[in-house]
Amino acid sequence: MANTTKEQPLLQVKHLTKEFPVESGVFGSRFAKHVSAVDDVSFNIYPRKTFGLVGESGCGKSTTGRCIMRLLRPTKGEVIFDGQDVAQLKKKELKAVRRNMQYIFQDPYASLNPRMTIGEIISEPMVIHNEGGSRAERIESVKKLLDVVGLNPEHINRYPHEFSGGQRQRIGIARAFALSPKLIICDEPVSALDVSIQAQVLNLLDGLQEAFGTAYLFIAHDLSVVQHISDEVAVMYLGNLMEYSDWRSLYAEPYHPYTQALLSAVPVPNPDIQKTRERIILAGDPPSPINPPKGCRFHTRCPIATEECKKERPPMKEVEAGHFCACWHAKPFPIEGSSVEL
Amino acid sequence: MKKKEQEKLQHHIEAHELKKKKIPKGKHLLEVKDLKMYFHTQDGIVKAVDGVSYTLDKDETLGVVGESGSGKSVTAMTIMGLIEMPPGQIEGGDVLYRGKSLLSMTEKEMQGIRGNNIAMIFQDPMTALNPVYTIGRQLGEGLRVHMGYSRKQALARAEELLGMVGIPNAEQRVKDYPHQFSGGMRQRAMIAMALACDPDILIADEPTTALDVTIQAQIIELMQEMQDKNHNAIIMITHDLGVVADIADKIMVMYAGRPVEFGTADEIFYNPIHPYTWGLMRSIPEQATEEKKPLTPISGNPPSLVNVPKGCSFSPRCPYATARCKEEEPPVYKTESGHYSRCFFSGDKAFVEKNSPRTTRDVATGTRKKERKPQAALDDTTARAVQALKESQAATEASNTKQTKRG
Ligand SMILES: Nc1ncnc2c1ncn2[C@@H]1O[C@H](COP(=O)(O)OP(=O)(O)OP(=O)(O)O)[C@@H](O)[C@H]1O
Ligand SMILES: Nc1ncnc2c1ncn2[C@@H]1O[C@H](COP(=O)(O)OP(=O)(O)OP(=O)(O)O)[C@@H](O)[C@H]1O
Ligand code: SF4
Ligand code: SF4
Ligand SMILES: [Mg+2]
Ligand SMILES: [Mg+2]
Numbered sequence: 001m002a003n004t005t006k007e008q009p010l011l012q013v014k015h016l017t018k019e020f021p022v023e024s025g026v027f028g029s030r031f032a033k034h035v036s037a038v039d040d041v042s043f044n045i046y047p048r049k050t051f052g053l054v055g056e057s058g059c060g061k062s063t064t065g066r067c068i069m070r071l072l073r074p075t076k077g078e079v080i081f082d083g084q085d086v087a088q089l090k091k092k093e094l095k096a097v098r099r100n101m102q103y104i105f106q107d108p109y110a111s112l113n114p115r116m117t118i119g120e121i122i123s124e125p126m127v128i129h130n131e132g133g134s135r136a137e138r139i140e141s142v143k144k145l146l147d148v149v150g151l152n153p154e155h156i157n158r159y160p161h162e163f164s165g166g167q168r169q170r171i172g173i174a175r176a177f178a179l180s181p182k183l184i185i186c187d188e189p190v191s192a193l194d195v196s197i198q199a200q201v202l203n204l205l206d207g208l209q210e211a212f213g214t215a216y217l218f219i220a221h222d223l224s225v226v227q228h229i230s231d232e233v234a235v236m237y238l239g240n241l242m243e244y245s246d247w248r249s250l251y252a253e254p255y256h257p258y259t260q261a262l263l264s265a266v267p268v269p270n271p272d273i274q275k276t277r278e279r280i281i282l283a284g285d286p287p288s289p290i291n292p293p294k295g296c297r298f299h300t301r302c303p304i305a306t307e308e309c310k311k312e313r314p315p316m317k318e319v320e321a322g323h324f325c326a327c328w329h330a331k332p333f334p335i336e337g338s339s340v341e342l
Numbered sequence: 343m344k345k346k347e348q349e350k351l352q353h354h355i356e357a358h359e360l361k362k363k364k365i366p367k368g369k370h371l372l373e374v375k376d377l378k379m380y381f382h383t384q385d386g387i388v389k390a391v392d393g394v395s396y397t398l399d400k401d402e403t404l405g406v407v408g409e410s411g412s413g414k415s416v417t418a419m420t421i422m423g424l425i426e427m428p429p430g431q432i433e434g435g436d437v438l439y440r441g442k443s444l445l446s447m448t449e450k451e452m453q454g455i456r457g458n459n460i461a462m463i464f465q466d467p468m469t470a471l472n473p474v475y476t477i478g479r480q481l482g483e484g485l486r487v488h489m490g491y492s493r494k495q496a497l498a499r500a501e502e503l504l505g506m507v508g509i510p511n512a513e514q515r516v517k518d519y520p521h522q523f524s525g526g527m528r529q530r531a532m533i534a535m536a537l538a539c540d541p542d543i544l545i546a547d548e549p550t551t552a553l554d555v556t557i558q559a560q561i562i563e564l565m566q567e568m569q570d571k572n573h574n575a576i577i578m579i580t581h582d583l584g585v586v587a588d589i590a591d592k593i594m595v596m597y598a599g600r601p602v603e604f605g606t607a608d609e610i611f612y613n614p615i616h617p618y619t620w621g622l623m624r625s626i627p628e629q630a631t632e633e634k635k636p637l638t639p640i641s642g643n644p645p646s647l648v649n650v651p652k653g654c655s656f657s658p659r660c661p662y663a664t665a666r667c668k669e670e671e672p673p674v675y676k677t678e679s680g681h682y683s684r685c686f687f688s689g690d691k692a693f694v695e696k697n698s699p700r701t702t703r704d705v706a707t708g709t710r711k712k713e714r715k716p717q718a719a720l721d722d723t724t725a726r727a728v729q730a731l732k733e734s735q736a737a738t739e740a741s742n743t744k745q746t747k748r749g
Contacts, residue, residue, distance in 0.1 A: 056554040056555075056556065056557075057525070057554055164643050164644075165410075166643065167643070194409045194410050194581065194644070195409075195581060195583075195622060195625045195626060196409060196621060196622065196625045196639055196640040196644075197639070197643070198625065198639075199624075199625035199626075199627075199637040199638070199639030199640075200639040200640075200641070202627070202637055202639075203636070203637055203639060221554060221555075223555065224626070224627040224628075224629055225627055227627065227629065227634075228627035228628075228634060228637070248632075251629070261556060262555060262556065265555040265556050265558065265559035266555055266584065266629070267555075267558075267559075267562075267582060267584025267585045267587060267588050268584055268587060268629060269583035269584045269586075269587050269611070269623065269626055270587055270611060271587040271588075271590075271607045271608065271611050273587075274584070274587040274588045275587075275588070279559060281556070281559050281560055281563055282556045282559075282560075283508075283560075284510075285524045285526050285527065285557065
């Protein structure tokens with residue numbers, strides 16, 4: 001990946017697999033079933049870079065993020081962060097790793113403890129990891145952080161309910177940056193926000209990355225947002241990675257039929273383009289991850305699926321330098337001016 | 343039919359007749375005139391809708407955009423007569439449907455109108471669908487109430503409707519409960535339900551916000567196809583300018599309970615004249631494939647509707663605000679074509695030229711007919727839908743004649 005980068009990856013995800021058991025009674029069967037939430041996913045994240053992960057709801061984006069952070073224990077695979085396999089670490093060893101990995105959640109309402117002041121919320125990571133010096137010094141850093149994320153430092157003793165959604169998301173961001181970690185997993189950080197506020201938060205994340213040199217795993221379902229913020233982008237479908245490359249190549253020349261369909265379905269805020277461009281509209285809904293389709297998991301909705309696709313899972317292949325795609329019939333599909341030309 | 347039942351149906355029959363009547367000359371299918379709806383709460387008066395005006399005709403689609411809390415949903419709910427009063431109160435204005443005032447109708451009369459003449463699709467289909475009844479029963483409900491269908495007829499028609507919106511295996515799926523449907527299927531069921539009685543106006547409140555792009559595209563396509571066949575008007579409420587670009591003929595941009603700009607889709611996208619509309623456009627990440635341009639967000643936060651800022655409500659966030667903007671309310675500036683805006687400088691060509699985002703029309707345009715090529719993957723569904731629709735229209739017609747005769 002990213003042949004331009006000679007640097008060592010900060011994070012290597014190798015064959016990550018996560019299955020959740022399903023209570024058999026519910027489905028009327030005596031045999032134990034499982035949800036195949038993430039299946040054999042591999043990618044690298046480089047220092048100071050943003051890796052975007054997109055896909056439909058339920059495709060396994062959050063599960064991937066949670067496994068990397070070891071909020072969930074992977075069923076199989078490795079998560080090598082800073083030279084250590086996070087998947088194998090003991091609880092105690094995890095603490096040290098987590099200092100350098102933080103998580104920003106989608107819901108700015110549910111993710112902040114309503115009984116803590118924002119000062120307490122933001123300094124929590126410093127307290128947990130016993131860093132940041134004395135109490136007074138911590139308060140100073142919290143004030144600085146509040147200023148950096150565009151909130152009034154004098155509001156340090158206020159409670160989350162006194163803030164709007166966009167402001168709460170800034171509080172979550174300030175907390176994530178409290179220890180200037182090496183990696184932040186941003187799980188749909190702007191999905192719950194208005195467009196005007198979304199733009200504020202995206203710019204903030206951009207600026208902080210520049211200032212702190214943090215790498216992001218940026219999870220979202222909005223393709224335009226991911227395009228805007230990412231250096232590299234991966235497309236996920238039903239627990240599998242379908243395609244990944246640097247953002248330009250993925251958006252300008254997607255090889256995978258699913259990526260092509262996704263891109264062609266994004267509404268463009270320009271009526272002329274929107275009304276004249278060709279679109280691939282996929283029929284049906286994504287199948288259940290409890291019993292995912294055999295072979296290529298996309299074959300039930302793929303407009304160009306063949307018999308082969310139903311039998312064997314396509315391997316991830318490098319279709320161009322640094323551009324990877326898992327499809328038996330991968331071909332470039334230029335999307336010019338956001339309109340798909342068939 | 344018993345007298346009592348006949349009386350009960352009376353309003354529905356009247357509503358049917360109204361739907362078939364010619365719209366009086368000079369009137370519109372829907373006309374919203376300076377509508378104001380306030381909520382009287384403990385914290386004070388929430389001016390949720392504070393002067394909304396527009397007209398809508400058959401085959402037209404109005405897109406309503408704006409921030410969260412700007413009054414988009416309350417406007418729609420007021421038209422539908424679904425706002426609880428109190429705490430809500432109409433403070434002024436009117437809503438005319440085919441020339442008749444909806445606001446002066448009784449609740450009984452509105453029951454005849456809702457679902458039959460004006461139908462609504464909600465953002466979250468789960469809250470609108472009753473979890474304890476089967477999809478089939480809920481789909482048939484409107485037909486039984488409005489058209490006097492029998493249980494059996496209603497179920498048969500429910501099957502047809504589900505097929506029409508592209509749900510396979512309809513004869514089985516009518517027996518399902520809402521939780522057995524995926525999000526996309528539920529939204530399609532909602533559309534089927536809304537279209538069951540062939541309404542004049544379909545109000546869709548963020549119908550695709552909770553859905554993924556691929557499912558969103560299916561739903562929008564479906565709504566457009568249905569409009570091509572039924573010639574109904576659509577009010578599409580959304581915060582996604584992309585969705586609006588797809589579907590709207592006219593666009594209303596709302597801010598703090600008011601339309602700050604209103605115009606045709608072309609006017610709003612290619613010649614916007616209000617600073618809030620500009621801000622909205624600059625906030626959207628561009629789908630660049632060469633180089634990324636920085637976003638220019640609107641600074642600050644949306645205002646409280648209890649304490650709407652003095653003067654222009656956008657002034658605390660507007661980069662062009664002057665001292666006057668903070669004191670005086672800007673008048674409505676209106677062009678000949680009906681494009682209007684609430685800003686002191688909207689009529690100042692040099693100001694607009696200098697500050698509006700550069701909007702390029704990449705594609706040469708002349709006529710903007712809605713010519714959609716049928717999509718390969720959708721062909722089957724489309725064919726099925728067209729067939730089902732033809733049959734259903736015939737059935738509706740037949741039942742209408744029956745109704746009228748009986749009534
Ligand atoms: N704790 C759990 N137990 C059982 N199944 C789970 C659990 N967590 C997630 N899943 C299932 O795993 C799949 C992937 O879920 P995940 O939350 O990772 O998706 P996602 O891509 O983040 O979706 P969204 O965009 O909706 O957040 C889903 O089918 C989900 O229902
Ligand atoms: N029953 C009510 N009592 C008091 N205030 C209300 C009530 N219903 C709505 N409001 C207020 O009216 C305003 C307009 O709300 P509305 O739901 O129309 O916003 P919206 O533009 O649809 O926003 P969103 O995009 O979030 O759906 C909001 O400030 C809301 O808090
Ligand atoms: S492998 Fe086959 S089914 Fe899968 S995406 Fe490629 S063509 Fe479609
Ligand atoms: S009236 Fe003044 S504050 Fe309001 S939008 Fe126009 S320039 Fe901005
Ligand atoms: Mg998620
Ligand atoms: Mg709303």
